[in-house]
Amino acid sequence: MKAFTVHQGVVAPMDRANIDTDMIIPKQFLKSIKRSGFGPNLFDELRYLDEGQPDADNSGRPLNPDFVLNQPRYSGASVLLARENFGCGSSREHAPWALEDFGFRAIIAPSYADIFYNNSFKNGLLPIVLDEETVDRLFKETEASEGYQLTVDLENKKVVTPSGEEIAFEVDDFRRHCLLNGLDDIGLTLQDADEIRAYEEKRRASAPWLFGA
Amino acid sequence: MAGKTLYDKLWDQHVVKTREDGTALIYIDRQLLHEVTSPQAFEGLRIAGRKPWRLDANLATPDHNVPTTSTERESGIEGIQDPVSRIQVKTLDDNCDHFGINEFKMADKRQGIVHVVGPEQGATLPGMTVVCGDSHTATHGAFAALAHGIGTSEVEHVLATQCLIQRKMKNLLIKVDGELGKGITGKDVVLHVIGVIGTAGGNGCAMEFGGSAIRSMSMEGRMTMCNMAIEAGARVGMVAFDEITAEYVKGRPFAPKADQWEQAVAAWSDLKSDDDAEFDKVVEIRAEDIKPQVTWGTSPEMVTTVDGTVPTLEDAADDVERSGFKRAYEYMGLTAGQKITDIKLDRVFIGSCTNSRIEDLRAAAEVAKGRKVAESLIQALVVPGSGLVKEQAEKEGLDKIFIEAGFEWREPGCSMCLAMNADKLGSGEHCASTSNRNFEGRQGYGGRTHLVSPAMAAAAAIAGHFVDVREL
Numbered sequence: 001m002k003a004f005t006v007h008q009g010v011v012a013p014m015d016r017a018n019i020d021t022d023m024i025i026p027k028q029f030l031k032s033i034k035r036s037g038f039g040p041n042l043f044d045e046l047r048y049l050d051e052g053q054p055d056a057d058n059s060g061r062p063l064n065p066d067f068v069l070n071q072p073r074y075s076g077a078s079v080l081l082a083r084e085n086f087g088c089g090s091s092r093e094h095a096p097w098a099l100e101d102f103g104f105r106a107i108i109a110p111s112y113a114d115i116f117y118n119n120s121f122k123n124g125l126l127p128i129v130l131d132e133e134t135v136d137r138l139f140k141e142t143e144a145s146e147g148y149q150l151t152v153d154l155e156n157k158k159v160v161t162p163s164g165e166e167i168a169f170e171v172d173d174f175r176r177h178c179l180l181n182g183l184d185d186i187g188l189t190l191q192d193a194d195e196i197r198a199y200e201e202k203r204r205a206s207a208p209w210l211f212g213a
Numbered sequence: 214m215a216g217k218t219l220y221d222k223l224w225d226q227h228v229v230k231t232r233e234d235g236t237a238l239i240y241i242d243r244q245l246l247h248e249v250t251s252p253q254a255f256e257g258l259r260i261a262g263r264k265p266w267r268l269d270a271n272l273a274t275p276d277h278n279v280p281t282t283s284t285e286r287e288s289g290i291e292g293i294q295d296p297v298s299r300i301q302v303k304t305l306d307d308n309c310d311h312f313g314i315n316e317f318k319m320a321d322k323r324q325g326i327v328h329v330v331g332p333e334q335g336a337t338l339p340g341m342t343v344v345c346g347d348s349h350t351a352t353h354g355a356f357a358a359l360a361h362g363i364g365t366s367e368v369e370h371v372l373a374t375q376c377l378i379q380r381k382m383k384n385l386l387i388k389v390d391g392e393l394g395k396g397i398t399g400k401d402v403v404l405h406v407i408g409v410i411g412t413a414g415g416n417g418c419a420m421e422f423g424g425s426a427i428r429s430m431s432m433e434g435r436m437t438m439c440n441m442a443i444e445a446g447a448r449v450g451m452v453a454f455d456e457i458t459a460e461y462v463k464g465r466p467f468a469p470k471a472d473q474w475e476q477a478v479a480a481w482s483d484l485k486s487d488d489d490a491e492f493d494k495v496v497e498i499r500a501e502d503i504k505p506q507v508t509w510g511t512s513p514e515m516v517t518t519v520d521g522t523v524p525t526l527e528d529a530a531d532d533v534e535r536s537g538f539k540r541a542y543e544y545m546g547l548t549a550g551q552k553i554t555d556i557k558l559d560r561v562f563i564g565s566c567t568n569s570r571i572e573d574l575r576a577a578a579e580v581a582k583g584r585k586v587a588e589s590l591i592q593a594l595v596v597p598g599s600g601l602v603k604e605q606a607e608k609e610g611l612d613k614i615f616i617e618a619g620f621e622w623r624e625p626g627c628s629m630c631l632a633m634n635a636d637k638l639g640s641g642e643h644c645a646s647t648s649n650r651n652f653e654g655r656q657g658y659g660g661r662t663h664l665v666s667p668a669m670a671a672a673a674a675i676a677g678h679f680v681d682v683r684e685l
Contacts, residue, residue, distance in 0.1 A: 016540075017533045018412055018512050022652040027631050031278065031297040033252035033304050035365075051658040054297050083533055085413040088446065089652060091348040092250065093364035114382075114416060114448050115348055119364035172380065173234045186261070189374040192230055192238060196266075196376055199229040199240055209469035209477050210242050210341065212269055 002124035003182030007105045008151040009078030012068055013142045019082055020089035021116065025098040028054050038094055039101030043069065069102075073146045081138055082109040086127070087116025096123045106152045108159070110135050121175045124182070126154060128169045154180055216487025218384045219451055220419040223359035223484070227342050229376055239379045242341040244371050245327040246273035246314065248305035249633070250346025254369035255308040265312055266375040272336050273309050273316040275302045276326045277633045281596050281623035285635075289320055298634060325599020325625040328352040328566035332436065333601055335465025339454045339481040344371055349566045349649065351442040355435035356462070357454035357484035359419075362443065383493040385418035385447065386486070389426040391500035396682040398576070399434030400568060400647070400666035402426070402498075403441040404506035408516040410496060415447030418494070421486060422452050426500035432461040433572035440567045441649050444513040453485035507553050507679055508651045508664040510541035515651070517553060519669065519681045525549040544653055545661050546641065554679050556663065559642035561586075561593040561674040562656070563620075563667055565630035568647035569598030571605050573667040577647075578611040580671035580685065586619030587677030593620045594636060596628040620674065632657045645673040 029041045031054050044052040047069060049062040063070045069077065080099070086109040087095060096119045099107070106126040120127045130138070141161065142148045151160040154176060159167040178185055189196075204211050217225070229238040251273070258264070265271065278298035285292055290306070293299040302319060309316035317323040317330065324330070328349050331337040343353040343360035346368040353360035367377055387406055402422075407414075420442045427435065435452045442450025452458075459478055462468050469477040486492075504518040515538075517524065523542070526549060529535040542548060547556065563569070563577050574597060586593045595615050597603035603625055606612055612622045629636040630648035638644050638660025647670050651662040665673065668682045 015536075017537060020512075020650075020652045022631075022650070022655050026654055026658075027633050030249050030633065031295075031301050033256075033301055035253045035256075045654045045658065085416070085446070088412055089348065089650060091346060091350075091362035091364055093253075093346075093366060096364075111413060111416060113413075113446060115362055115364060115443075119366065122364065122366035172236070174232065174236050174378070184261075185378060186263070186370050186373045189238065189370065189376055189378065192376075193374075195230050196238070196240070196374065200267075200375070203240065203242075207340065207477070207480060209473045210338070 001122065001182045001184060004105065004124055004126055004154050004179045006151065006153045006155065007078065008149055009105065010074060010076055011079045011081050011142045011148050011150050012074040012077035013081045013139050014068055015083065015139060017083035018085045018088055021087060021092050021095040022089055024087065024095040025092065026052065028052065030092055030094050035097055036101055038098035039103070042098040042102040043067070076103070078103050078105050079150050079152065080104050080107045081135065081142060082107060083135070084110045084132070086112050088113040091115045093119045093123070096120045096125045100125050108135060108138065121179055124179065126152060126179060128152065128159065130167060130169060134167060215491045216489040218486040218490040218492060219357060219421055219453055219484060220359065220382070220384055220449070221490070223340070223342070224381055226340065227359065236378050236380050238376045239342060240376055241344050241371050242270060243336060243343045244271045244368070245331050245343065245345035245350070246271060246368070247277060247327050247347065248275045248301045249277045250365050251308065251368055252301065252304045253365045254372060255312065257369040258372055263373045265314065265372045268313050270375060271314045271372070272331070273305060273314055274324050274327055274330050275305050275319055277627045277631065278302055279319055279626040280634050281626050281628050281636060283624055286319070286624045294635070322600035322604060325602065326566045326569065326627055328440065329569060329598030329602060332356065333465070333599055335462055335468030338462060338468065339458055339484050344377065348443045349440050351448065351450040352436050352440040352566060354439040354442070354449055354451035355432060356458055357452065357481065359449060361448040382449065383418045385415055385420045386492040386495045387420060387422050387498065388424040388495060389422065389498045389500050390424040391426055393426050393500045393503060394683065396505060396668060397503050398666045398668070399430060399437035401503055401506045403438040404508065404513065404516050404664060405503045406496070406498065407441065407445045407513045409498065410445055412444060412512050412514045413446045415442060415445040418447045419449035419451065420445065420447035422450065423486065427452055428455065431572055432457060433570045436570065437567055441513070444649055454481045505666065505669050505682055507669070509545065509547060509553065510538070511544055511651055511653050512537070513651060513664060515541055519553055519679055521553055523547050523549055523551045523553070556643060557589070557678050558645050558673055559591050560638060560644040561590065561670050562629040562644055562646040562648065563594065563670050564596030564598070564628050565648035566598065566627070567649045568667050569596060569602065571602050573647065574602070574606050574611050577667040577671035578614045580668050580682065581618040581620065581675065582614050584618055584675045586674045589677040590674060591642070593674040594623060594629060595620045596623045597625050599625050629656055631655060645670045645679065
């Protein structure tokens, strides 16, 4: 996993609540057995005017000029600004894979769906929670100034605006540690293999019907 | 000290280790696998040179991509027309064969939707932790199990370590007291709940369904409710263990055998929230207030009653919701104030992990019996949840009732719930669907989904528009 320490990038505002995982990456693209290559189909139904197909060339497809990521002023955006309950719906990790593959490193929203939030950390994508009022203000600032960038500092748990204002955010220490160091948590869990085995033996004794079926 | 909730008990029973930062290593008793969210996890194992920790904790079956027509199913995997789907189904077979994981392959009559197959086989048991790379894993909580969906990285984590790193969630109780009216099902209850608390109402929570209306509900109804806990934002839905649970589990292939049955039931009998348990939040609902539900918009919280109308902008709580309503009117081709019963339908879908069990098919067949699907409909599909559900339905003659009424009777799979196979809506088409999500494009590009119960879907198929099942 890619480590995340400090990132500065252009902000793209998606002014919409309840952005679901079907919107982020429609189902036909879930047929891939790979982890990469989902970027060109991120937000496919909003981004293009026609229906996307897996394994197809997207370069000649008609773009929806109204969609935020198609507007030149947001080209190269790597910080996504959105409204409440971002990533609701399915557990598909293809959603963070697509966001990451497109080039996003951080998302800022008032709230996230639990599974999406969890999946993002496993893929070097940082979902930041800020209160609604702050998010609302960032929307206004982003729309008011072309090329608006934010700096996300995970080490110090703050977002820095172009004017130098620092906005603090909360993040779980364990997740932060893994993300800062790009750690694979399977390796970490396997350090506790003896404890897992001990638990398993106890469980086998108290609920033997759970084993060997 | 206050008593424990069902969630507290299940959590405590599965903690391997608590870390200083408050996260815990939780032991997973059962992992269900399917073709869409597992290939990258197996690839991860291979790259790292790891093996599954415990083979017997895993059970796999292909469901999302499988075709549902008998002609396409006849020649096995090679017969799957869509080459990308074919590769994914084949990859699941290859991975399960390679690692030695028990799989019900496409031609096996035990194959079906993972969330139908698990309970049907007794592979889902009370007191278990159950995970699957699918958000509707919450279904299994109906058995007083701690069940939730996970992403592919976590699928790999469970394969490799039999554990997950978790932080404890909050306790939310949905208490439904009273008696449900005629024709009101678990589907109507859960859609009503989502309408009350919203799609983010359960975020960060484990949601228990309790109250007298739940106690008298069948396992199928409970599974439907828990299945859609995720549509209210809760990863976990749960119902306490009782005699109805035990009766359902007994004698199933993976259930405890005779010599262990009494011991298991004794262990399970405490799987309920204590009377003095404290919940972080309680939502009380009167069963008598619940009418047949129909979603009108593009989020499950955009729901109303069959005798209702599409809400107006004045009904929206704030600007964010108002802009959501506007977008939904446009996408759904509906106008504010329009009567729900005036929405004309193009297709009907009865199936999915929410509503494809035998009780669901019986309820739909009861409505369809002796009637005909409206000529204005392009298609009315019935897709059983598993090969065994299909077999049982055929034994009861339900297939004939459906076919005579003009429904198509299909092979088991996820089908039109998420349209990863050939079963999908055309752009602009309205569908009465027993599935779980009405998101834009969910059932096909430009498709317009209305979520309803199986009986409501069957009644809508006959009329060509929504009708109140209570008036049939």
